[in-house]
Amino acid sequence: MPLDDDVVAQHLQELRRGIVVVAALATLRTPGYGYALLETLSGAGFGVDANTLYPLLRRLEKQGLLTSHWNTDDARPRKFYRTSAEGEELLGTLRDDWRALGAAITDLT
Amino acid sequence: MTSSLTDRYVNATVRSLDDEQRAEVERELRTTIEDMIDGRLEAGAPSRPEAEREVLVELGDPVRHAAGYTGRPLYLIGPAVYPQWRRVLTLLLSTLVPLVMVINLVVRLFVDDVATQGVGPAVVGALRVGVMVAVTVVFGVTVVFVLAERGKVADVELGWNPDQLPADDADSVSLGETVTSVGFVVAAALAILWQQTSSPVTRDGEPVPVLDPALWSGVLPWLVLVLAGQAVVAVIAYRRGRWSTPLALAEVALDLAFAVPVLLLLWAGALFNPAFVGVLVASGWADAQCDLTVTTAIGVVVVLVWSVVEALRRSRRTGHP
Numbered sequence: 492m493p494l495d496d497d498v499v500a501q502h503l504q505e506l507r508r509g510i511v512v513v514a515a516l517a518t519l520r521t522p523g524y525g526y527a528l529l530e531t532l533s534g535a536g537f538g539v540d541a542n543t544l545y546p547l548l549r550r551l552e553k554q555g556l557l558t559s560h561w562n563t564d565d566a567r568p569r570k571f572y573r574t575s576a577e578g579e580e581l582l583g584t585l586r587d588d589w590r591a592l593g594a595a596i597t598d599l600t
Numbered sequence: 601m602t603s604s605l606t607d608r609y610v611n612a613t614v615r616s617l618d619d620e621q622r623a624e625v626e627r628e629l630r631t632t633i634e635d636m637i638d639g640r641l642e643a644g645a646p647s648r649p650e651a652e653r654e655v656l657v658e659l660g661d662p663v664r665h666a667a668g669y670t671g672r673p674l675y676l677i678g679p680a681v682y683p684q685w686r687r688v689l690t691l692l693l694s695t696l697v698p699l700v701m702v703i704n705l706v707v708r709l710f711v712d713d714v715a716t717q718g719v720g721p722a723v724v725g726a727l728r729v730g731v732m733v734a735v736t737v738v739f740g741v742t743v744v745f746v747l748a749e750r751g752k753v754a755d756v757e758l759g760w761n762p763d764q765l766p767a768d769d770a771d772s773v774s775l776g777e778t779v780t781s782v783g784f785v786v787a788a789a790l791a792i793l794w795q796q797t798s799s800p801v802t803r804d805g806e807p808v809p810v811l812d813p814a815l816w817s818g819v820l821p822w823l824v825l826v827l828a829g830q831a832v833v834a835v836i837a838y839r840r841g842r843w844s845t846p847l848a849l850a851e852v853a854l855d856l857a858f859a860v861p862v863l864l865l866l867w868a869g870a871l872f873n874p875a876f877v878g879v880l881v882a883s884g885w886a887d888a889q890c891d892l893t894v895t896t897a898i899g900v901v902v903v904l905v906w907s908v909v910e911a912l913r914r915s916r917r918t919g920h921p
Contacts, residue, residue: 525628526635541632542660546668549625567631570624 511539511547513589516582519557522573548572556581605652606633612662617669625669633659676746685745692737694776701730702783706790710798718800778838782831789827792820801879812873819861826858837914848915852908859904866897 514537518528525545532539551557556578562569574582603611610633614626636655637648645651659665667674677685708722795810802808811820833851837843865871872892880888 524631526632526639530639540660541636541658542665542668545625545628545632546665549621549669561627567634568627569631570628 507537510589511537511544512551513582513585515544515547515551516556516574516578516585519572519574520579522571524562524569524571528572551578605656606630609633609656609659609662613666616663616666616672621669673749676749677742678749681745681749685741688745689738689741691775692741693734695779696737697730697734699779699783700733701726702787704729706787706794709794710790773837773840773842775838778834781834785827785831785834789824792824792827799876801876803875803879808876808879809873810876811871815865815871819865822861823858826854829857830854843911843914845915848911851911851914855904855907855911859900862900863897866893866900869893871896 511532514532514535515528518531523531525541525548528548529539529541529544532544548557552559552572554577556575557572558575559570559572562571610626610629613629614622617625633652633655636658637651640651640654641648645654664674666672705722705726708725709719792811796813796816797807799807799809801810830851833847833854837847840847862871869889872889877889877892885891
């Protein structure tokens with residue numbers, strides 16, 4: 492029986508749910524604004540919706556994992572985010588866990 | 601000038617945010633929408649209005665979008681309180697609604713002019729009250745749980761513990777079963793009173809009691825007392841959570857204490873009010889006495905046998921006395 496595409500998509504989405512945070516923290520070590528991050532992430536294969544990403548950025552900011560400042564030099568005022576020291580620390584922890592999980596999954600097979 | 605779709609979208613989204621967030625989210629959201637529109641135009645969208653529309657569709661329902669910022673739930677009853685909501689609702693619907701309906705029916709049978717209207721209006725009225733009570737219960741319980749959901753009631757208060765497990769069906773006494781028994785007994789007791797005061801048969805505008813009024817000095821109070829005893833037995837069984845052999849024997853004794861006097865009176869032709877039978881005969885039912893006696897006797901025996909079999913079955917399934 493061939494795999495049902497919907498089932499595959501659903502499981503992939505569940506598997507990737509938390510990884511957007513890792514990708515965002517890693518990308519924003521170089522300061523960036525929301526839309527640019529959106530483009531970067533979808534370019535890198537992390538499909539994430541704008542209406543999910545922006546609230547996520549605000550939540551990370553509130554938790555002190557991101558810092559932000561407004562850049563008004565441009566024609567459009569843009570809010571730039573940057574990974575904070577705490578964000579950097581969390582990123583390390585998440586990456587270690589990711590690697591450990593990867594190793595554990597490999598050992599299982 | 602009418603406001604643009606973007607303006608309306610941004611306003612709809614930030615409306616529910618608190619003051620602290622609103623200005624900033626609004627500013628950021630506007631820039632994002634502009635960036636996304638430009639992105640689409642570069643990718644070959646035919647016109648700006650079309651690109652704008654597509655972008656807003658992609659951003660999705662403003663209420664959902666805003667919930668991402670506020671963390672407000674997008675449901676009335678969430679997974680945290682749903683099991684308890686369902687439990688409370690089931691309990692109330694299976695107990696309160698039938699109880700109110702039975703009480704309402706009995707009261708209406710007393711109050712209504714049954715002789716001219718029959719029992720139809722009373723039955724319809726009781727059903728209507730039942731539906732109203734059910735709707736009110738569902739609404740009220742749901743409102744309380746919606747508030748509990750919003751109020752972030754601690755898990756301790758709405759939590760679950762093993763004591764709430766439904767008792768094992770094989771030997772437990774369910775609330776529904778108990779309410780049915782008690783409701784039946786109450787209805788029977790009230791029917792005995794009702795036939796005296798509000799008999800469906802009248803003569804010269806006066807209700808004619810169904811049962812011989814002379815029996816009020818002897819067997820009728822006894823029957824009401826026996827019915828009360830049955831209600832007590834049912835409640836005790838419920839409080840204990842299971843039937844025991846002594847309880848089942850008490851039930852059988854009470855069944856017999858009810859059925860035997862009634863059958864003896866029927867045998868002697870002394871149960872029904874002679875005046876009542878007289879009215880029926882006068883209205884053309886020649887064999888009223890015989891028909892009523894046979895029907896009632898069969899009814900009493902059927903109920904007796906069913907009740908005794910039920911009691912024995914219960915006492916067997918307890919497994920221990």
